[in-house]
Amino acid sequence: MLRKISAQKNPANPGRELSIGRRSFVQGGLALGAGLLLAQGAAFGAQAAAPSRGGVLRIGLGAAGSKSSLNPFISTGEMDFAVAQSLFDRLTDFDATGKLYNSLAEDFSHNEDGSIWTIRIRDGVLWHDGSPFTAQDVAYSLAYILTPENKADAYATLSPFMQKDDVRALDATTVEIKLNAPYALLPQIMASKVMFLVKDGTRDFSAPIGTGPFKFTHWTQGERVSLARNESFRTPGQPYLDGLEFIAINDAMSRVNALMAGQVDVIAQLDGSLAPIVEANPALHLIRSESGATTDQFMMVNKAPFQDVRVRQAFRLMVDRPQLVSNALAGYGRIGNDLHSITDPDYAAELPQRAHDPDQGRALLKAAGYDSDLRLELYTADAAPGMLASSTLIANQAKQIGVTIDLTVVPPDSYYSGPQFKNAPMASSDWGQHTLESVFGQAYARGAYWNEPDWTSDAFDGWVAKSRTTFDETLRKQYLFEAQKILWNEGGYLIWGFRDLLDAASAKVAGLAPSNQRNLGYYRFEGVSLEG
Amino acid sequence: MISPLLKLIFGRIGLAAATLVAVSAVVFAATLFLPGDPARAALGPRADPAAVEALRQEFGMDRSAITQYVSWAGGVLTGDFGKSVPSGRSVWEMIAPKVANTAVLTLGALALLIPLSFLLGIVAAVWRDRWPDHAISIPCIVLVALPEFVIGTLLIVVFAVWLGWLPPVSLIDNRLSLAAQSTVFLLPIVTLLCTTLAQVVRMVRAVAIDILSAEYVYMVRLRGISPARVMLRHVLPNVVGPTIQTIALNAAWLAGGVVVTEAVFQLPGIGSALASAVISRDMPTVLAITLIITTAYVLINLIAEMLILVMNPRLRVATAPN
Numbered sequence: 001m002l003r004k005i006s007a008q009k010n011p012a013n014p015g016r017e018l019s020i021g022r023r024s025f026v027q028g029g030l031a032l033g034a035g036l037l038l039a040q041g042a043a044f045g046a047q048a049a050a051p052s053r054g055g056v057l058r059i060g061l062g063a064a065g066s067k068s069s070l071n072p073f074i075s076t077g078e079m080d081f082a083v084a085q086s087l088f089d090r091l092t093d094f095d096a097t098g099k100l101y102n103s104l105a106e107d108f109s110h111n112e113d114g115s116i117w118t119i120r121i122r123d124g125v126l127w128h129d130g131s132p133f134t135a136q137d138v139a140y141s142l143a144y145i146l147t148p149e150n151k152a153d154a155y156a157t158l159s160p161f162m163q164k165d166d167v168r169a170l171d172a173t174t175v176e177i178k179l180n181a182p183y184a185l186l187p188q189i190m191a192s193k194v195m196f197l198v199k200d201g202t203r204d205f206s207a208p209i210g211t212g213p214f215k216f217t218h219w220t221q222g223e224r225v226s227l228a229r230n231e232s233f234r235t236p237g238q239p240y241l242d243g244l245e246f247i248a249i250n251d252a253m254s255r256v257n258a259l260m261a262g263q264v265d266v267i268a269q270l271d272g273s274l275a276p277i278v279e280a281n282p283a284l285h286l287i288r289s290e291s292g293a294t295t296d297q298f299m300m301v302n303k304a305p306f307q308d309v310r311v312r313q314a315f316r317l318m319v320d321r322p323q324l325v326s327n328a329l330a331g332y333g334r335i336g337n338d339l340h341s342i343t344d345p346d347y348a349a350e351l352p353q354r355a356h357d358p359d360q361g362r363a364l365l366k367a368a369g370y371d372s373d374l375r376l377e378l379y380t381a382d383a384a385p386g387m388l389a390s391s392t393l394i395a396n397q398a399k400q401i402g403v404t405i406d407l408t409v410v411p412p413d414s415y416y417s418g419p420q421f422k423n424a425p426m427a428s429s430d431w432g433q434h435t436l437e438s439v440f441g442q443a444y445a446r447g448a449y450w451n452e453p454d455w456t457s458d459a460f461d462g463w464v465a466k467s468r469t470t471f472d473e474t475l476r477k478q479y480l481f482e483a484q485k486i487l488w489n490e491g492g493y494l495i496w497g498f499r500d501l502l503d504a505a506s507a508k509v510a511g512l513a514p515s516n517q518r519n520l521g522y523y524r525f526e527g528v529s530l531e532g
Numbered sequence: 533m534i535s536p537l538l539k540l541i542f543g544r545i546g547l548a549a550a551t552l553v554a555v556s557a558v559v560f561a562a563t564l565f566l567p568g569d570p571a572r573a574a575l576g577p578r579a580d581p582a583a584v585e586a587l588r589q590e591f592g593m594d595r596s597a598i599t600q601y602v603s604w605a606g607g608v609l610t611g612d613f614g615k616s617v618p619s620g621r622s623v624w625e626m627i628a629p630k631v632a633n634t635a636v637l638t639l640g641a642l643a644l645l646i647p648l649s650f651l652l653g654i655v656a657a658v659w660r661d662r663w664p665d666h667a668i669s670i671p672c673i674v675l676v677a678l679p680e681f682v683i684g685t686l687l688i689v690v691f692a693v694w695l696g697w698l699p700p701v702s703l704i705d706n707r708l709s710l711a712a713q714s715t716v717f718l719l720p721i722v723t724l725l726c727t728t729l730a731q732v733v734r735m736v737r738a739v740a741i742d743i744l745s746a747e748y749v750y751m752v753r754l755r756g757i758s759p760a761r762v763m764l765r766h767v768l769p770n771v772v773g774p775t776i777q778t779i780a781l782n783a784a785w786l787a788g789g790v791v792v793t794e795a796v797f798q799l800p801g802i803g804s805a806l807a808s809a810v811i812s813r814d815m816p817t818v819l820a821i822t823l824i825i826t827t828a829y830v831l832i833n834l835i836a837e838m839l840i841l842v843m844n845p846r847l848r849v850a851t852a853p854n
Contacts, residue, residue, distance in 0.1 A: 064618075064812075065812065066619050066808060066812065066817060067618035067812055151583060220705075221619070221621070222800075222808075224703075249703070249798050250798065251798055254700070254701045257688065257692065257700035257701055258699075258700060260700075261696065261700050261701070263699050
C-alpha cells in the first residue's frame with residue numbers, strides 16, 4: 001500500500017495550483033507572529049503596475065576569493081551560493097517563511113514503514129541547454145552527492161539515510177529511493193541548502209547547466225559572475241530581468257559605498273552598524289529578514305561546573321537577553337529561548353520565554369555548591385556577528401551572580417580548529433539557518449563532531465528517533481516538542497538571540513521579498529524587476 | 533678578460549638571485565609556523581576531520597618541511613608555481629590577471645610620479661622660500677604624514693561621495709579592456725602618487741637648491757645663457773643622479789605597498805590576493821605572490837644601482853677593483 005504526502009507548493013509562485021497537504025496546520029501564523037508577517041507581507045517597492053521587463057541587476061556581495069567555485073555542491077562563500085541559487089533547483093524548497101514546498105518534485109509517496117520512497121518529478125521542465133529534466137538527472141545528482149570522492153557538502157546530510165546504489169530512475173519522471181531505515185523526513189532533507197539537481201553525467205562545472213531562472217554566461221573567479229535570463233523558465237513571463245551580475249565586494253563599508261554611488265543595485269550582508277546609513281537614505285531600502293541564525297554560547301555538559309544542570313540553568317537565567325540583542329546585534333535580532341531553529345514550523349514556541357532572573361540564578365548556583373566563588377574560562381573570538389561582543393557582555397552580566405568569567409580570545413580564523421575549542425568549559429559558537437531535523441543531526445546527535453556541548457540524553461534521542469519515523473504531522477510536532485522541552489530544561493546551549501539578515505537595495509529594485517532562509521530573498525531573483 | 537663593470541654587474545645579479553632564494557626560504561618557513569591549517573581553512577570551520585586529512589595528503593602537507601620546500605622550489609624553477617590549495621587551480625593562472633591590475637596601478641603611479649616630482653621639486657627650488665615653494669612644500673609635508681588609507685578614504689569621500697565623479701569601489705570587469713575602465717584606476721593611482729610624491733619632491737628640491745647655488749651654474753649664468761637652457765642642460769642632469777635612489781626606493785615600495793591601497797578600493801590586485809591567500813592559508817599562492825613582490829623589489833634596486841654606476845664615472849671607477 002502506498003501512502004501519499006503532498007508538500008504544499010510555493011504560494012509565491014503564481015500560475016500553479018495550491019494543493020494543501022498535511023502540512024497545512026502550520027499555516028496561520030504559528031506563533032512566529034511578527035516574523036511571519038514581516039517576511040510574507042513586505043515585498044517592498046511599489047508593484048502596482050505589471051513589473052517592467054529588462055535590465056541587469058547588479059548584486060554586490062562577499063566572495064570567497066581563490067576558494068570560489070561554480071560547483072554547486074561545494075558551498076564556499078556567499079557569492080558561490082547565491083549564483084547556485086539562480087542556476088539550479090532542488091526537489092523541494094523552503095519558502096520565505098520556512099515552509100516546505102515542492103520545487104521540481106511533483107509528489108512523494110512511500111511504502112508502509114517509509115523505507116522505500118517514490119518521487120514523481122515535475123514534467124516539462126527544461127535544462128538551460130534545452131534538454132528535458134528527467135528522473136535520471138535526479139538519480140545522478142543524488143548519486144553524485146553520495147560519492148565521497150566528490151566532497152559534496154550534502155554528503156554528510158544524505159549518507160546516514162541512503163547509499164548511492166539505492167537511488168534509481170524507474171522511468172522518465174519517477175525516482176525510487178531505498179533508505180537504510182524508515183525515515184519520514186525525506187522531502188524535508190531534499191530542501192537542504194546544497195541539495196541541488198544537476199544534469200545527468202555532469203562532472204565539469206566550468207559552464208554549469210541548471211534548470212533555474214537564469215543561465216550561466218561568464219565567470220571571473222572570486223570577482224564576477226554574469227547570468228542571463230532563462231527564456232524557457234517554467235514560470236511563464238519570469239524572470240523579468242535580462243540578467244544578473246554578481247560582483248565581489250568583500251569589505252562591508254565598500255559594499256555600502258558602491259550601492260550609494262550606483263555601482264551596484266543591491267548588496268547582501270549589510271553590517272548592523274551600517275544599517276542606519278541605509279535607513280536615512282531615501283534612495284535606498286533596508287531589507288531586514290528575521291532568521292534562525294544564531295550567535296550563541298555553549299556549556300560543556302560533562303565538564304565542571306556545568307555537569308550540574310543547575311549551573312547551566314543559572315547561566316541561562318543570569319544573561320540579559322534584550323541587552324545582548326540590542327548591544328551585540330545592534331538591535332537587529334530577536335531574543336532566543338535556548339533552542340535552535342526558531343524558523344522551523346515545529347519550533348517549540350509554546351515553551352515559556354526564559355526571563356532575566358539573576359536572583360534565581362544565584363540561588364541555583366548556591367544549591368549547586370557555588371557560593372560566589374565560581375570562576376571559569378569562556379573561549380571566544382570575533383568569528384561571527386556579535387560573538388565577541390556577546391561574550392564580553394555575558395562576562396559582565398555574570399558578575400551580578402558572583403561568577404567571574406575569564407575570556408580567552410583567539411583570532412577568528414583559527415577559532416573553531418583551536419585546541420581549546422571544546423576543552424574550555426564554555427565557548428562561543430554560531431549556527432546558520434537550520435531546520436530542527438538538521439540541527440538535531442549536527443549539534444545534538446550523540447557523538448557528532450559538531451555536538452559542541454557533548455550533549456547526550458536517552459530521553460531526547462528517543463523523542464527525536466520517534467519523530468523521524470512518524471508520518472503523522474501532529475504526532476511529530478508533539479514528539480519534537482518533548483525533545484525541545486528537554487533541551488530547554490537541561491541543554492548545553494545558551495541561545496540568547498537570533499540574528500536578523502540585513503541587506504540593502506536601491507529604491508528602483510522591486511519585488512525582492514525578505515526570506516528567513518538567507519539574505520536577499522534566499523537569492524531568488526525571478527520575481528525581481530528594475531523600475532524607473 | 534671580463535671588464536670590471538661587467539664583473540660588477542654579474543656580481544650584483546648573483547647577489548639578487550641569492551636574496552630571492554633566501555627570502556623564499558624564510559617565507560616558506562614562516563608559512564609553516566602560521567597558526568591554522570590550509571586544509572581546514574579550505575574546507576571550512578565545520579569540516580569533517582577525515583576530509584581535512586585527505587586534503588592534507590593530496591597537497592603533500594604531511595611531508596617534511598624540507599621535502600615540501602625542495603619540491604616547491606623545483607617547480608618554481610620550471611615556471612610552475614603549483615596549485616592553489618582551496619581551488620586546486622594553477623596558482624599562476626589565478627594570479628596573472630591580478631598581477632596585471634597591480635602593474636597598471638604601480639606603473640601608472642610611477643609614470644606620474646617621475647615627471648611631476650621633478651617639475652614640482654625644481655619649481656620649489658627656483659622660487660625657494662617664496663610663495664610657489666610654500667604652495668608645493670607645505671602640502672607635501674602634510675601628505676608625508678598621512679598614511680595611504682587615510683588619503684584613499686579622503687579621496688573617496690571627496691571625489692566619489694560628494695562630487696560623484698569617480699567610483700568609490702574599483703570593480704574591474706575582465707571582459708572589458710583596461711582602457712575602457714580606466715576610471716576605476718584613477719583614485720587608487722592618485723592615492724599611491726600622494727603617498728610617494730612628497731618624499732621625491734623634497735629630494736629633488738634639496739638637490740636642485742644645492743646645484744643652483746654651485747659655482748659652475750653661476751659661471752654659466754654669467755655667460756648669458758638663457759635660464760631654460762641652464763636648467764635643462766646644466767641643472768637637470770645633475771639632479772637626476774642623486775634622485776635615482778629615492779625614486780627606486782619609492783618604486784620598490786609601490787611594488788609591495790599597494791596592499792593597503794588595493795584594500796581601500798577593493799581592487800583585485802596581488803595585494804588583496806595575498807591577503808585572501810593568507811586568510812585561507814593558501815601557501816602556494818602566498819609564496820608565489822611574495823616571490824613576485826621580492827623579485828620586483830630586487831630588480832628595481834638592481835636597475836637603480838646600474839643606472840647610478842653608469843651615470844657616475846667616478847663611482848664606477850672607485851668601486852671597480854684595480
